[in-house]
Amino acid sequence: MKTGDLLIKQGDTIKDFIYLKEGLVKLYRKSEQGQTQIISFGKPYDFVSLLSVFSDEKYNYSVSALEDSVACLFDLNEIKALIKSNGEFALHLIQTQNRASDRIIMNSLDLLQKRLYGRVANVLLYFSDEVYKSDEFELPISRKEMAQFIGMSIENVIRAISAFRKDKIIQVYGKDLSILDKKRLKQMNDFS
DSSP: OOTTOEEEOTTOBOOEEEEEEEEEEEEEEEOTTSOEEEEEEEOTTOOTTTTTTTTOSBOSSEEEEEEEEEEEEEEHHHHHHHHHHOHHHHHHHHHHHHHHHHHHHHHHHHHHTSOHHHHHHHHHHIIIIIIIOSSEEEOOSOHHHHHHHHTSOHHHHHHHHHHHHHTTSEEEETTEEEESOHHHHHHHHHHO
């Protein structure tokens, strides 16, 4: 998949069990009013179809590539047969699904308790620590997508990033981002 390609479309019938082998994707939902809310991000080794695959016949969210990605699709009926015949495999899937759900719930609750600067710091630290494992990376989401994920306006996101840049916490050139003062960024995350 190329950047921007749709892997799962909200409302489509579930036929496959999808595993992300390489790349980065966003999981998001569109409301009836057409507003987009980013639920989570999927990185290598995530089962990106796991949130709906056993609970519904249709996907409740969409998944699109934030960067070039490779996904493996397995026939859902074969996975269901394997679950029925292999308890260890079934337990592993349940544990994986629970970890994914817990991560989404905990992240949502964590973000709700933060103010603007803490929310933006949280996202930047996520990409630095969890995705790229580097303080220098190309930010894979736009300011608008960041706003959709943290539940703030795009203007607020731009203001926070500008403040971080002015205070020499980060350096930004287009989508290239460098964290200059990780200690202060973590303080923003923890106390804002």
